[in-house]
Amino acid sequence: MRSIHNPRRSVLICVAVALVAWAVVAWGAFEMREADEEAIGPPLKVGLGILPAILAPAFAYNFWCAMTVFAAMRRGENQIGRWTVTAAELAEFAANDSARNALGREHRNTWTPPRQPPPAGLEIIVAADSALVGDTYFALATTSGFKITGVRLLSEGLPAIAFRTVTTWKHEHRVHTAVDALRIPVSRAAGPEAAKVLGHYAQVEARGIIVNPGFYRSRMRFGLIAAPICFAVAAGGLVMALTEGDSGLVPGLLIAIGIVLGTAMLILALAAWWLGQAQRRKP
Numbered sequence: 001m002r003s004i005h006n007p008r009r010s011v012l013i014c015v016a017v018a019l020v021a022w023a024v025v026a027w028g029a030f031e032m033r034e035a036d037e038e039a040i041g042p043p044l045k046v047g048l049g050i051l052p053a054i055l056a057p058a059f060a061y062n063f064w065c066a067m068t069v070f071a072a073m074r075r076g077e078n079q080i081g082r083w084t085v086t087a088a089e090l091a092e093f094a095a096n097d098s099a100r101n102a103l104g105r106e107h108r109n110t111w112t113p114p115r116q117p118p119p120a121g122l123e124i125i126v127a128a129d130s131a132l133v134g135d136t137y138f139a140l141a142t143t144s145g146f147k148i149t150g151v152r153l154l155s156e157g158l159p160a161i162a163f164r165t166v167t168t169w170k171h172e173h174r175v176h177t178a179v180d181a182l183r184i185p186v187s188r189a190a191g192p193e194a195a196k197v198l199g200h201y202a203q204v205e206a207r208g209i210i211v212n213p214g215f216y217r218s219r220m221r222f223g224l225i226a227a228p229i230c231f232a233v234a235a236g237g238l239v240m241a242l243t244e245g246d247s248g249l250v251p252g253l254l255i256a257i258g259i260v261l262g263t264a265m266l267i268l269a270l271a272a273w274w275l276g277q278a279q280r281r282k283p
Helices: 005-035 043-075 087-101 191-205 215-243 249-282
Strands: 004-007 079-085 121-126 130-133 136-141 146-154 160-171 176-187
Touching: 004 005, 005 043, 043 121, 043 130, 043 136, 043 249, 079 087, 079 191, 087 160, 087 176, 121 176, 130 176, 146 191, 160 191, 215 249
Parallel strands: none
Antiparallel strands: 004 136, 079 121, 121 130, 130 136, 146 160, 160 176
């Protein structure tokens, strides 16, 4: 199950990695201009630093987007249900949840309740396609490699909303599937809110409601725009190698990175198109 915890810290880590990586690349590039052509150290610095220098800002942007999503959910945007579970209720839920986890892998909760329940309780916000449990975010999608395939209310002890979650991945030409659960405690005072959440996600699962229909379109558009840019970078590296007779590390890196990232962007666009179709397809 896809979840995000403390995105602010993740943004700071990614920014720090990006700054160090770009410093290493700049240092290596400077030494390449000043040093002997046969020196191995400067090209090695550029080679080691260029990939994290590109990826870290992208991850930082992703976590920054998560911070904006957190803030929007706390403002009440696209909110379906919102309640606070008291410390006593949370302790009761934790005991029941531990017993369910012992039933096997498919019953294991993706979310782990805090060992020490907060004295003020735990706020839970459920939006149209996600849930914020305390400071942990869960994407509740019906497509992609992390998806929900069922929702129900557990009434034994403290009520809880239980999502059946499926994770799918490919390894060594085989498709693997893992089934888990996401159980969210419901305050006893939040019965109407819980019923509203159950009704909404039952309709989402049946494709009666298409949540965030522009999500995959925007990813497909991004991939189709980014792919030509990446291939242009590769072409620039090829031109540099052919016209200047430079067969060194920099043209090779430009060609390799441009081709790899360009291909990845095309795959992103294709995957987004396919998932967009799956989002609308009746189960």
